[in-house]
Amino acid sequence: MLIGEVARRSGVSSRMLRHYDSLGLVRPTGRTVGNYREYSADDIRRIFHVESLRSLGLSLREIGQALEDPTFAPTALVSDLIQRTEDRLHREQELLERLRTVDASAPSGWEDVLRIIELLHTLDSPNAARRQQAVLAPRDDVPVPTEVLAKAILTESDANVAGALRWALARADGGVASIAPGLQSDDVDVRRRAVQAIVELPGVEATAVLEGALVDDDPIVRKHAALALGNRGVVAAIPALVGLIVEGINDVEAAEILGTLAADPTVITSLTDALTVSDSAGRIRLTQALAELPAPLADDALRQLVDDPDRVVAMLANALLKA
Numbered sequence: 001m002l003i004g005e006v007a008r009r010s011g012v013s014s015r016m017l018r019h020y021d022s023l024g025l026v027r028p029t030g031r032t033v034g035n036y037r038e039y040s041a042d043d044i045r046r047i048f049h050v051e052s053l054r055s056l057g058l059s060l061r062e063i064g065q066a067l068e069d070p071t072f073a074p075t076a077l078v079s080d081l082i083q084r085t086e087d088r089l090h091r092e093q094e095l096l097e098r099l100r101t102v103d104a105s106a107p108s109g110w111e112d113v114l115r116i117i118e119l120l121h122t123l124d125s126p127n128a129a130r131r132q133q134a135v136l137a138p139r140d141d142v143p144v145p146t147e148v149l150a151k152a153i154l155t156e157s158d159a160n161v162a163g164a165l166r167w168a169l170a171r172a173d174g175g176v177a178s179i180a181p182g183l184q185s186d187d188v189d190v191r192r193r194a195v196q197a198i199v200e201l202p203g204v205e206a207t208a209v210l211e212g213a214l215v216d217d218d219p220i221v222r223k224h225a226a227l228a229l230g231n232r233g234v235v236a237a238i239p240a241l242v243g244l245i246v247e248g249i250n251d252v253e254a255a256e257i258l259g260t261l262a263a264d265p266t267v268i269t270s271l272t273d274a275l276t277v278s279d280s281a282g283r284i285r286l287t288q289a290l291a292e293l294p295a296p297l298a299d300d301a302l303r304q305l306v307d308d309p310d311r312v313v314a315m316l317a318n319a320l321l322k323a
Contacts, residue, residue: 001038001039001040001044002032002036002037002038002039003017003018003028003036003037003039006039006044006047009044010044010047010048010051011051012047012051017037017047020047020050020060021037023060023064024064025050025060025063025064025067026043026046026047026050027043028040028043029042029043046067049067050063050067053066053067056078056081057081057084057085058077058081062077097151098117098120100147101116101120101145101147101148101151102116102117104145104147105145105147105148116145116148119134119138119144119148120148122134123135123148123152128158128160128161131152131156131158131161132158132160132161132164135149135152135161135164135165135167135168136164136167136168143168143171143172144168144172145172146169146172146173146174146175146178147178149165149168149169149172149175149178150169150175150178150179150182150197152165153165153166153169153179153182153193153194153197154179154182154185154190154193154194155190155193156193162193162196165197166196166197166200167200169197169200169201170200170201170202175197175201176198176201176203176205176206176209177205179194179197179198179201180194180198180209181194182194182197183195183198183209183212183213183216183221188217188218188220188221191213191216191218191221192218192220192221192224195210195213195216195221195224195225196224198210198213198228199224199225199227199228207229207232207234210225210228210229210234211225211229211234211236211237213225214226214229214236214237214240219247219249222240222243223244223249223250225237225240226240226241226243226244226254227241227244227250227253227254227257230254230257230258230260230261231257233260233261235261235264235266237257238258238261238264238266238267238270239266239270241254241257241258241261242254242258242270242271242274242286242289243274245258245271245274245282245285245286245289246274246278246282246285246286247282248281248282248285251285251289254289255285255288255289255292256292258271258289258292258293259292259293259294262292262293262294262297267293267297268293268297268298268301271286271289271290271301272301274286275287275301275305280310280312280313283308283310283313284310284312284313284316287302287305287313287316287317287320288316288320290302290317290320291320291323298320299321302317302320302321303317303321305317306318306321
């Protein structure tokens with residue numbers, strides 16, 4: 001079969017077939033009277049072998065070695081290809097995110113694009129002081145775009161830099177929409193960073209996002225959401241605040257917040273219900289929390305606890321009634 005026919009049937013261009021021949025990768029076994037390349041069935045089969053291996057990302061040199069060496073073991077090479085492919089995909093994902101960040105900043109010209117790229121490089125610096133400086137004192141006094149702030153917040157591990165980023169986000173437009181997706185991450189550290197940023201954002205949009213975080217699997221995320229919502233007067237946080245008291249997580253702060261929400265009947269109901277199912281340490285904390293409520297609301301519950309089988313709880317309730 002002549003080269004033109006092979007090219008049509010295999011989908012490999014005549015130019016590439018000649019290149020394979022020059023490399024010794026696929027040499028036609030025959031020649032016509034006119035000295036044209038003539039490929040046998042075995043030659044064509046080898047062409048398909050070459051193309052199959054190329055589809056895996058092997059170089060032509062690696063393909064030649066694989067086809068010529070009868071002792072060649074593909075395992076190591078395939079493992080190397082997997083690593084190279086993963087590295088390439090990682091670089092491509094980073095590029096995609098960078099392009100999306102530039103696009104989201106709505107640059108008006110190439111100077112804006114270059115400024116965003118410079119900012120992204122600075123925020124990727126291993127020097128925490130440089131990252132913090134980029135946020136607190138941006139070049140040309142141009143604010144850092146919200147999308148850039150949100151991305152940096154979700155990955156920042158330095159407490160001082162993270163604080164500066166949250167401070168800047170709270171002063172930017174669209175902060176909630178930019179940071180809220182972080183609460184859907186499978187990475188618990190990302191969700192914690194996201195909720196810490198959202199609690200510093202005002203408005204009903206932030207409040208709604210925090211209410212969704214009350215059911216997060218992570219107790220730290222739930223804690224931040226519950227305390228912030230309680231301070232905003234959101235009664236939906238009451239069960240979660242009671243849960244913090246039971247677990248001993250920021251229990252004093254949670255009890256004080258419940259005191260400010262005491263007008264809602266859910267507060268006393270949730271506290272008394274928790275008293276029936278909690279362990280001794282939790283019941284002591286719940287009893288102390290009752291003291292944060294206005295006296296008329298807590299007195300009935302405290303009187304019932306005076307005769308509690310747990311001596312510490314009974315003594316504490318009696319002392320609180322006499323206080």
